[in-house]
Amino acid sequence: MSEVTATGISVLLVDDHPIVRQGYRRVLESQGDLHVVAEADNAADAYGAFKAHDPDVVVLDISMPGASGLEAIRNIRARSPRARILVFTMHNEAVLVKSAFGAGASGFVTKSSEPSAVVNAIRSVARGERAMSDDIAHVLAEDSLSPTGSVLDQLGEREIEILRQFAGGSTTEEIAAHLNLSVKTVQNYHYLIKSKTGARTDAQLVRLAATCGLTRI
Amino acid sequence: MSEVTATGISVLLVDDHPIVRQGYRRVLESQGDLHVVAEADNAADAYGAFKAHDPDVVVLDISMPGASGLEAIRNIRARSPRARILVFTMHNEAVLVKSAFGAGASGFVTKSSEPSAVVNAIRSVARGERAMSDDIAHVLAEDSLSPTGSVLDQLGEREIEILRQFAGGSTTEEIAAHLNLSVKTVQNYHYLIKSKTGARTDAQLVRLAATCGLTRI
DNA sequence: TCCGGCTTGGGAAATTTGCCCGAGCTGCAA
DNA sequence: TTGCAGCTCGGGCAAATTTCCCAAGCCGGA
Structure with a gap:
């Protein structure tokens, strides 16, 4: 009614x-x-x-x-x-x-x-x-957005994991050590995540992760 | 008049x-x-x-x-x-x-x-x-009652303003433009804020700003 | 008056980013 | 089966940023 x-x-x-x-x-x-x-x-x-x-x-x-x-x-x-x-x-x-x-x-x-x-x-x-x-x-x-659904849907499993740890406050080195990856790889993921989500700033990434429930503040 | x-x-x-x-x-x-x-x-x-x-x-x-x-x-x-x-x-x-x-x-x-x-x-x-x-x-x-001041008490007014905008997702250039400062100065503040607060990562800075109520996520 | 802290920026080395690339894997579809 | 597509992993290299250190002006308090 x-x-x-x-x-x-x-x-x-x-x-x-x-x-x-x-x-x-x-x-x-x-x-x-x-x-x-x-x-x-x-x-x-x-x-x-x-x-x-x-x-x-x-x-x-x-x-x-x-x-x-x-x-x-x-x-x-x-x-x-x-x-x-x-x-x-x-x-x-x-x-x-x-x-x-x-x-x-x-x-x-x-x-x-x-x-x-x-x-x-x-x-x-x-x-x-x-x-x-x-x-x-x-x-x-x-x-120049791509027609997608949720922002996280564009991310692979690894990307999400790295985003989670990054938003949690871990440094690139810590993430690399924790996941047994080279620092360079983590850096590349970092960059890739930013391009995929459209975040232009680390702070925007953190906010994004928070609003998607990836991390709590 | x-x-x-x-x-x-x-x-x-x-x-x-x-x-x-x-x-x-x-x-x-x-x-x-x-x-x-x-x-x-x-x-x-x-x-x-x-x-x-x-x-x-x-x-x-x-x-x-x-x-x-x-x-x-x-x-x-x-x-x-x-x-x-x-x-x-x-x-x-x-x-x-x-x-x-x-x-x-x-x-x-x-x-x-x-x-x-x-x-x-x-x-x-x-x-x-x-x-x-x-x-x-x-x-x-x-x-006035809290013995341990907020983390923000260590920061000057300009530092707080810059932290707020940074945590809000603004880039260094945008902050500099907003506040009519050189990019270099904003970069220095960024660094100074990290040293003062002990944040080692931009993400930690954002979380800090959020828990202090400086920004909302 | 002098000291200390805030604000503003320069300089230079160290590090990270931005963007390109290739290679190995997997799954899926023709 | 072949081939494509997408994820994962990393190298390379120029450009940008971060990290420190320093200095000068200003202002308020001792």
Whole structure:
């Protein structure tokens, strides 16, 4: 049972900052056709609120405490494949964007976008279209992405093992010693993992490994 | 020349996210006594806007591209010691809070606070009082009791800012560009941070930053 | 005033990265 | 059976980064 009216789009807002939520709410409701029917301040509550209100669009920030926002996306989509989820966050890393779409998001908009771009993105995903802000399109274009599923699916067993140890804090030498490989090989894997995942930085690799559950922090 | 009316408090909003600014504006203006007279989306413009509008209170997010928000605080206070500045950010690290007050802020409120707490904080600093949200008070209290300071206490303010951006996934060049520093300086900070914290790996650095709440994964 | 710490960067050697390559293995499909 | 494709493992080499050491300016405290 959707709460959508003949002329409106119902929205569930998920963000951990109350005043940010309230600000969004006012911006969205001033549009006339957008109605915020519920809010949640963490990923765990997001699914409950989704079930209770069956909104047309879920607008959520993926950088929240507790369970990852990606987790929330998967959670919602697993049970309600027709759910439309618009990620709205300050991050603009290619890996994160790909993970979000891979997890089932319909759109990805950064907080640096103009409010008009955000509300238009909401309308787009409500129509079942894919939406993303200009800067995100740019990031993805640069990344010249390959059509894949989860980021980890592109990695071989060895690559994942090395990524795990690397993200755990081990040095290249330690990994080589532990796996009985030459340092050069580990270096090559390191490079290969970065190219495959699109991570441009070791820090991005660690974050990627963490969001995929490869390592805990 | 203050733009304050007999019954109102004029506010300058500084935040790099347009829709967040717009949301704040609506929340504040719905209060009746608060009037947003100007906005700025970076620290550099903040002082210009301050001079032009002489607001009663500056509400600013310290995590912005360009010059650090702390820099903006010092900038404004140096020229207008009676300026009231309320820091409004998602960060709640004790070191950061102390730095902000040290730089001349009158208040520090996190984005996890209730909107009512935020507007009350604005009224408090407008009256010349010091204000902080409950969670900030809690963090400061815990910090003053802990015998072993956080690892971050060994780091200077610039070092913390660079660590935050690095852990967030930014490259050395990007950080240098954001902060208007030479790449060499950022590299030196990177090295210095590793020595001070004892991290032997970039991954360890990211984990450290995450456990200290400097970045979220 | 002097000392110490922060900030900013240069310099130079050591190390790592980025990207190319080949070779041995396995599984799979024609 | 042959052959292709993908994983694993490492060499090579130029380019980039990291690692240290150093210096100068600034500021606050003793």
